Amino acid sequence: MRRIKGEKKRRVQQVRASTEICHGGKILIVPLEGSHWVNMDIMIKALHSRGHSVVVVRTNKSWYIQDNSPHYRTITVPVTEAFNHDFINSIIKKIIDIERGESSLWSFASLQAEMFTAMFNMHRIMCKFATNMFKDKYLMNSLNESKYDLVLTDPAWGTGIMLAHALKLPLVYNVRWITSGEGHMAIAPSPLSYIPLTGSGLSDKMTFIQRVKNLIFSVIWQAQDGFLIHPQYQAVCDQFFGPEVRYSDLLQGADLWLMRVDFVFEFPRPTMPNVIYIGGFQCEPAKPLPEHLEEFVQSSGEHGVIIMSLGTFVSELPADITNVIAAAFAKLPQKVIWRHKGDRPATLGNNTLIVDWMPQNDLLGHPKMKLFVAHGGTNGVQEAMYHGVPVVGLPVFFDQYDNLLRLKERGAATLLTINTVDKDNNFVEAIQEVLNEPSYRMNMQRLSRLHRDQPITPLDNALFWIEFVMRHKGAAHLRTESYKMPWYSYHSVDVVLSFLATVAVITFLPLVFVRYVCLEKCMKRKTNKK
């Protein structure tokens, strides 16, 4: 089929209509930290460039969210305790020890306990954040008087959700995770037979045993949510809104879910009318590289360039692993750019450039880019997909294995675990396989073509729907309120039980009657005989 560029009159009219924009909107944002903030910041800049004024609510202990920005104004709520995000390095060390078999069952239990505690503490601090904010009458009055159009938040933390309720404002999510795993789980029917739970490492095609595993993961997530996390937020709701306001209703009642995936990446699954897919909204065509990087990249000649990054959180790997990685890179004819913060590995080759930070999107979009060694964070994976660069995955924790699995299932990535990197040339062989087997690149470029072939870019889609909520004061018509039904009604348990009871009565009543009549007759006969 021939593809040409053309502009039909009707299309152009349509375009004009879709560029009607809302100016002067006022948006209150309660963001999350880390890579989530990197995302939200892109959205904020886009909203700012469309003429909206953005106010960001953060704590005084924020790690990422800057106080001063040309794109937004901040409101800082004091909390006494900061979340200690150094726990991540301690967790990574434990994970590596466990994966290497150097640890006992006790270490495994202690790792799980540490992760649960960290999560519990994070939500505890978020609840403190909300409590301090709601107690501050002056602040709440001023927020009320500012007449915002909506609250935009990441619902993996609950402060923004409760703030929207307190201010009676429409609520929009920039979301991938909620407290109980993947965002869809809160509102879309999710049959466990083909919807793999977060962290289960399963795909949408499962064996019987895998489906059992999936059910167990579902129980763990729900228990964690029901016993550890929701009660904390519910306590804040009880204190400020009264016990009739359920936190889970507030979470499920958002107007729109701007979901940071799409179905080129995610396995197909049931969804809801108020879920808008914006996966890869942060991706854009590559900009020119800084001069020194461009020079380095060009020096790779026909062999091209590899980049490696383990994301925002992972700053250090154990020296023995980094040495193996560096030695593997040194064997390759490609040039390598490695985002690495620890000590300089002793085995580093001349072909490898170590950097503190790199323009990842611009490098991935460079024509000389051959391969991305990635930890599997959503952002990196989406950028690799957007630019069609195949991946060697080195997942560490959270959703990283699940993310990389989605690429692997489509033949666009290969996966290593941290514990096998240093064994039997595993790492260099994985890289060479992806470099030399053309199907990896072809599959990733197919994903890239599918992902880019949308009627409107994901970022424009996000902006359209945020402004839609402003124009119509919400999007209630897209939201089912079925979550307000009791579970037995939602699942028709009451109807089915009544139906079965009726059938039983209709079946047994004549039997009982017949039996009664027979007995009566028998008795009479006996009496007569006597």
Next chain:
Amino acid sequence: MRRIKGEKKRRVQQVRASTEICHGGKILIVPLEGSHWVNMDIMIKALHSRGHSVVVVRTNKSWYIQDNSPHYRTITVPVTEAFNHDFINSIIKKIIDIERGESSLWSFASLQAEMFTAMFNMHRIMCKFATNMFKDKYLMNSLNESKYDLVLTDPAWGTGIMLAHALKLPLVYNVRWITSGEGHMAIAPSPLSYIPLTGSGLSDKMTFIQRVKNLIFSVIWQAQDGFLIHPQYQAVCDQFFGPEVRYSDLLQGADLWLMRVDFVFEFPRPTMPNVIYIGGFQCEPAKPLPEHLEEFVQSSGEHGVIIMSLGTFVSELPADITNVIAAAFAKLPQKVIWRHKGDRPATLGNNTLIVDWMPQNDLLGHPKMKLFVAHGGTNGVQEAMYHGVPVVGLPVFFDQYDNLLRLKERGAATLLTINTVDKDNNFVEAIQEVLNEPSYRMNMQRLSRLHRDQPITPLDNALFWIEFVMRHKGAAHLRTESYKMPWYSYHSVDVVLSFLATVAVITFLPLVFVRYVCLEKCMKRKTNKK
């Protein structure tokens, strides 16, 4: 909030990208008759104007689909029997008699039997259509050699679905109904607790009794599908594809479902990634009226105009009802345009113009339009919504009551049944209520604003996704194949039962063991005592 027109650089770039079109695509269409054809014809004209060549497959007994058109070529498959669509007038007469209480239970049973028979016969003829086509080796070879890009069909009839399988082509639906009710029911989880079944006359908020009714409707639909309709198509599959090919799999396995509703009209519900909403794709801004109609409309002065149409199928109502309707219209200060094919009512007023056909969309979009008296077909309801014209509904059969109910629930319509039209000034009062109570018009205009506020028009969206399927040879990544699982796996019945069995074994095994040990000891003691 101020709304202005503006064009940002990035938006324009995006627009250019989204207007990249596929030229020279070859599309094979197996349409449905009646108002479904009216819809499909609009789609065909749009596809033709985008440079695609369209071939329509029809029978020699087609009622609506013309043989000659500048927009498509036809392939005509001979069948010996035509579907007798006059049955509709007979059914309408029976419905009116029943609604008026002039009929016995016997008439009700006979009506149901007649409707089932008509449906059964319709699908029987469609199966004959498919059989004759598949038997014609020459035709099938020629279709195969023509290398179409996809089959576009309306899955309420199954011929196109099986043809796509026979030709191994991607399959796209222009759909609202399937054989077992509303299209979503085939692929999206549809909890009966808040998804009202077609024909049930229920909304998404149901009492316990209504949920029981909904379950009964679900059973009826499924029985009708399972015993009357699917077996006919399955027999064709068995004959030509072998028994391992299940018709229900073919139905569920379409690449895309272009669904002729949106969530301004339909109650919010779970959906799937491969369902694209194109509700109202046939609507467009009003064109100028023919001179005589414009003159008539203008003569209404400040009072404005009312139009009435009972759609494609209903040509005649009983004379006593049309007389009441005409007399009611005669009392109004408005001018009335009435699409009516029967005898001229004796009570017709000077303000009422009877027409055989009218440019409904152009009239609905006229500034003097005040009210639409409609039977509730999807097309008319969507057009009324698009133009923001409130409705007095006179539903007769099929989905009409359900369609009008959706407007009524949003305060944009009022409903009458045919049997109450002629009692106590009901009809004229209903019209006056909608004319005089401003909320009807305001609510409908709110729906209109919501419906029109989309990033891309429904027709452009339909065209984009049809061309997407051409560009990528299908859209498998948007389609879950969970429908291929056995029901007990899909609903995790096997997993849950195994889990319960394991729990039971773990609980009872120690008890059994303890009991065994105790018994052993007791026995020994007894033996010792002896």
